[in-house]
Amino acid sequence: MAGRAAAKKTEDAGSRRRAQMRFILVEAAMQLFARQGVDATTIDEIVDLAGVAKGTFYNYFTDRAEIARAVASGIRHELNAAVEELNRGIDDPAERIARGVRLFMACAMQNPVKTMLLARLYDSGSGLDRQGNEHLLGDIRDGIAKVRIHVPSEEVALHLVVGLGTIAMRHLLDNVAGPEILRGQGYARDIATVLLRGLGVATAEIEDILARPCDFSTIGFK
Structure with a gap:
C-alpha cells in the first residue's frame, strides 16, 4: 500500500x-x-x-508550428475562463454568447498583444470537437434546447460565432477603438446584434439582451 x-x-x-x-x-x-x-x-x-x-x-x-498552436490555445483557454466568470449566474444562452463575443472584443483593448496572437494563430472553427470550443458549443446546444436560438446546425452556429468574433477582434486590432468597447457598446454592440440575428434571436429580444449593462473592464485578461 x-x-x-x-x-x-x-x-x-x-x-x-x-x-x-x-x-x-x-x-x-x-x-x-x-x-x-x-x-x-x-x-x-x-x-x-x-x-x-x-x-x-x-x-x-515537434516544431515551431506546434508551439505556436500551444501559445494560441493557452490564450484561448484564458479567455474562456474570463467568459465563464463574466457569465456566472446568466441563464439565457443567447445572452451568454453575446456577452462572450463582446468580451473577446474588449480584450483587443485590454491586451492587444495576446489578442493579436490569438487572432492570427488560433485555428478553432473547423470542427465541433476542436479544443477550446467546449464552452461556446455548450451555450449553442443549450440555446437550441431552450429554443432561444434557431440555426440549421450546431456546426453552422459555431462557425458563425467564431468567424465573426475573430474578424471583429482583428478589426479592433487594426483600428482605433474607443472606451465604449469596454462597455460592450459601439462596434461591439453592432457585432453582437448581427450575431444574434444570425442565430435567429428575435429583434425585441436582442434589444433586451444588449440593453443590460456590462462592464468588461473588470474582467481580468492581462
Missing part, C-alpha cells in the same frame, strides 16, 4: 514538472512571437529565453 502511494506521489511530481517545463517553453515562445512574430522566431531563441537545452524543446513540441 505504502509502495503504491509513493509511486503515485512520484508520478504526480513528474507530471507537475512536465507541466511546469511546458509552461516555461510556451511563455518564452509567446514573448518572442509578440515581439518579433512567429516566422522570425527560431527554436534556438525560444530555448535560450526559456533557459533550457534544445533537446528539451523536442520532448514537448
